[in-house]
Amino acid sequence: MSELQKLAGLAGSFLRQPRASLRLLSQIPYVLRGMAYAAGYRQSRDAAALAVAPERNRLREFFDARHAGPGIWKWNHYFDIYHRHLAKFVGREAHVMEIGVYSGGSLDMWRDYFGGGCRVYGVDLQPACKAYENAHTKIFIGDQADRDFWRSLDLPALDVLIDDGGHRPEQQIATLEEMLPRLRPGGVYLCEDIHGPNHGFGAYLQGLIRDLNAMHAGGAGKPVRPSPLQAAIHSIHFYPYVVVIEKSPTVVSELDAPKHGTEWQPFKL
Numbered sequence: 681m682s683e684l685q686k687l688a689g690l691a692g693s694f695l696r697q698p699r700a701s702l703r704l705l706s707q708i709p710y711v712l713r714g715m716a717y718a719a720g721y722r723q724s725r726d727a728a729a730l731a732v733a734p735e736r737n738r739l740r741e742f743f744d745a746r747h748a749g750p751g752i753w754k755w756n757h758y759f760d761i762y763h764r765h766l767a768k769f770v771g772r773e774a775h776v777m778e779i780g781v782y783s784g785g786s787l788d789m790w791r792d793y794f795g796g797g798c799r800v801y802g803v804d805l806q807p808a809c810k811a812y813e814n815a816h817t818k819i820f821i822g823d824q825a826d827r828d829f830w831r832s833l834d835l836p837a838l839d840v841l842i843d844d845g846g847h848r849p850e851q852q853i854a855t856l857e858e859m860l861p862r863l864r865p866g867g868v869y870l871c872e873d874i875h876g877p878n879h880g881f882g883a884y885l886q887g888l889i890r891d892l893n894a895m896h897a898g899g900a901g902k903p904v905r906p907s908p909l910q911a912a913i914h915s916i917h918f919y920p921y922v923v924v925i926e927k928s929p930t931v932v933s934e935l936d937a938p939k940h941g942t943e944w945q946p947f948k949l
Contacts, residue, residue: 715877737763742789750812752785755921758872762793765868765917765924766840770794775836777801779824779855780844784812790842791816801835803845825851830858837864843871849880856925865912866929874921885923889916903934910935 694701740759746752769776774794778786781804790800800817802809803824813819822829824845841863843855852871860869874882891909914928 735763739763739789739793742792746785746789750785750788751783752789753782754786755872757920758922761919761922761924762870765870765926766793768866769798769839769868771797772839773797773799774839775799775801776840776842777803777835777838777859778842778844779803780846781806781809781812781819782844784809786844787812787817799836801838805846823851824855827854827858830855835862837867838862839864839867841867841869843869844873847873847875849884852881853884860925860927861912863927865927865931867927869925869927871923872921874923882923885916885918888913888925892916901937901939903936906932906935 737759739762743752743754743759770793772794774797776790776794776798778790778800779802781787781802784802787800787802791798796816798816802812802817802819804819804821805823807821810819810821820833822832824830824843825848838859841855841859843852845851845855852874856869856871863869871881874885876882888909891907892913894907894910896905896907896910911932912927914926917924917926
């Protein structure tokens with residue numbers, strides 16, 4: 681996309697949503713302050729790391745043992761992220777989808793990790809990836825940026841969706857918008873390889889966070905009525921190159937901040 685196209689897109693967004701655009705502009709000083717702090721961050725000498733024995737991680741063990749056969753290509757720090765958010769599905773009849781089949785090795789890894797009761801689904805643009813289909817793995821061939829492709833899939837509700845596909849913002853946005861509602865309550869969405877501080881999908885995710893933190897009807901001692909996103913989404917986690925979205929196990933009907941106790945500040949506000 682050329683600089684002229686980017687400017688045209690900015691102008692169009694401002695005209696469509698002038699108030700929201702002005703609010704975003706007012707946040708720029710805070711964003712710049714955060715960037716400056718990150719650039720100059722130094723750990724305190726007194727903040728010594730605690731020696732903690734590493735937890736066993738079968739995903740990493742599977743990856744480290746893969747010296748031949750279908751390839752797996754992952755950043756090393758991904759395995760701890762996977763295990764932190766996906767361990768709750770181990771041994772269950774989980775429905776797991778990975779976008780970006782590539783050499784097929786990670787399909788084996790998910791099957792080994794979650795156990796024999798899981799059902800694995802792969803999505804790829806290359807028809808040759810159909811070769812990885814078997815009795816417990818279903819492969820769909822299609823473009824993840826094509827919303828009609830997602831809507832055409834006859835699938836049960838998913839427990840886990842891992843986007844390791846094309847890595848372009850429009851592909852990732854279309855996938856999230858079409859498939860996040862199709863995850864079960866308690867399900868986990870994970871998108872990999874959000875590389876670079878100016879990645880468009882990273883900016884899109886900041887828009888989700890704004891709604892997650894929004895104060896809708898209520899407040900001032902009264903329960904807040906959640907937005908549809910707040911009612912469905914438990915949390916959004918950011919890691920280097922990765923975002924994880926966890927759905928709430930049940931629909932949240934209100935966000936409340938009750939007071940407990942009888943003694944408060946010894947002064948008047």
